[in-house]
Amino acid sequence: MSDRGPGFYLAILVGGLIFGFGLGYSHMARPEVVLNFLQFDDLGLLFVMGGAAVVTGITFAIATKTLDRAPLTGREYLRRTKSFDRNVVVGGVVFGAGWGISGICPGAAYASFGIGNWPILWAVAGMFIGAYAQGRLRSRIADSSAGPATAD
């Protein structure tokens, strides 16, 4: 891609490093800590998600109001808005069941591997299997009624 030079990938890498460091530091990369939260033994995780959402919230608010375009891509600064449909709820239910069983979500799983937690590869393998299964199924079903493609 012409708009994706070394600077672009460097920014992504630096952002990922900070993001992953935060997941390690907050202990969210440990399934036990997530399970302790869900079992009401330690509600500290509220501050992880809350703290992170406040930072992104302030950043999005300032950038969308005062900044023009992103320097490395020329992209417009937009908020994260996704259309609502039944899948948002169904997906939330399935995701919640998986999160409650395993105590791990995608970003935290990658970070968990980074803190040396090799058994988390079970969860990463599971996530790929799950993503593959739903993609395969939906490709088969939705060939006729393909909606607009989105990524997040």
Add this chain to the structure above:
Amino acid sequence: MQILLTEQTVERMRHAQKSTQYGSPLGRGDPPMIGAELFPNGIARYLIGGLFIGGGAAVIYLATGIIAGASTFLESTLSYVSKVPRFNRFPYVNSRDWRVVFTIGIVLGAGVYALIWQGGAWTTEVQWWRLLGGGILVGVGTRLGKGCTSGHGVCGVGSLSQTSIVNVATFMAVAIGTAQLVQALGVSP
């Protein structure tokens, strides 16, 4: 007498070591405060970690305009090896390279934390079948629901997106119910 003292000292040192191992990096030695039952490890590590997570997403957003989520990596990476149309849609193929870089960054960033603060590798006691089974459901659910804890939970809520708030409220409620049910069934950890 001297031997007894030594034994006590060793015991005390062991105890100190243990509390260091599980204690918060910053909260060590904090005075007990109100809500100690709800926050037995204090809140410093959680809040600071959360600010870093948001900060990482903010760096990427300000530099590139991209709102990064962690779970699309699963599908976009599958496009390297699978011909299934769903994974080969333009937004996935177009973003799969930087998503790999983002994920490598997450792994390395957590590795930096582990090297400096954690003092080496840490491994979970949660049983493998919980990780695998839960992981499969997470993989299905996050893609069906258009995002995960980072996409919906951090960036979507930060955008005050109603879709994201509904998704987060849903997965939070179900996850709490599920985890408590699993605990009630006697599965630990």
